[in-house]
């Protein structure tokens with residue numbers, strides 16, 4: 001059994017995928033080009049946004065977003081403590097200071113109340129200028145945008161949506177990557193929409209940001225004169241081949257994969273909800289299930305269950321074993337154990353189960369049964 005079975009997906013798309021790959025290679029176009037432009041349009045249409053700018057990976061997408069909004073030295077950037085390091089790495093790399101915020105214990109996403117407390121504390125301390133909020137749609141579930149957008153407006157902060165794990169999710173039909181000033185996603189193979197290598201995309205409704213993003217992904221070049229560079233940028237492009245692959249995958253994702261992965265989630269929840277803490281999806285929210293993450297009683301029970309499942313051929317992952325405030329690159333910033341009780345509980349008790357659209361009901365029945373047997377022993 002695979003944790004995320006990408007090979008099964010390939011085999012189910014094989015005929016169409018092989019043709020797309022060979023056609024792409026035969027086209028003689030290898031970087032950006034019309035396939036990438038076409039994909040950008042398809043992605044913008046899917047999320048319901050105006051512009052999509054493809055780039056080399058999700059981390060670059062975040063860095064380009066931070067650069068476009070001129071966030072840097074002296075700026076405070078608010079972000080959840082429970083995420084993948086790329087979320088804060090982008091802002092820190094540009095010289096901004098991360099202000100970490102605890103999560104909501106049920107959704108695992110940034111807690112709007114704790115966010116407002118952190119903003120007010122930063123204002124009263126006066127050391128850094130509050131500039132932006134980077135939210136994360138963790139495990140495929142959108143952050144609480146109705147509340148967070150209001151907070152961003154109230155304190156005049158930029159909002160960047162890190163939807164690296166969130167593509168396909170929605171709140172009341174408004175999809176992930178359509179929130180904030182700028183949103184990003186990642187096409188790393190194991191994400192909800194993955195390619196066969198690295199890839200990323202940035203979304204915005206703002207024409208000026210879109211123009212600047214296109215310039216910054218190409219060394220800061222002028223939109224009018226390729227050999228006049230008006231800014232300092234990155235070299236961050238999506239391969240034509242990855243765009244051809246993503247066009248096939250996006251169709252499968254929209255046609256049936258998102259639905260299939262939600263059915264798999266329902267089967268897990270039905271089988272496990274009496275035994276462990278299963279994921280909480282607020283009313284009106286749709287998750288794209290980047291992960292299906294349960295919570296155990298404590299760290300000891302989690303590691304024993306993990307070992308038990310491994311012995312039965314069931315792979316599991318711990319997303320994530322540490323909060324951002326526990327990272328060596330952040331540790332000297334004055335955070336202490338106890339600052340983030342919900343993150344600290346999650347890092348001890350979370351366990352992610354095998355999850356993907358091609359997971360069979362029989363496989364899930366086996367996993368569920370092994371978990372229940374272990375907990376009853």
Ligand SMILES: *Cc1c(COP(=O)(O)O)cnc(C)c1O
Nearest residue numbers: 057058059084086087164186188
């Ligand atoms: C994967 C991920 C990223 C980075 O994406 P890459 O394409 O791997 O650079 C950023 N943020 C979050 C929350 C992620 O899970």
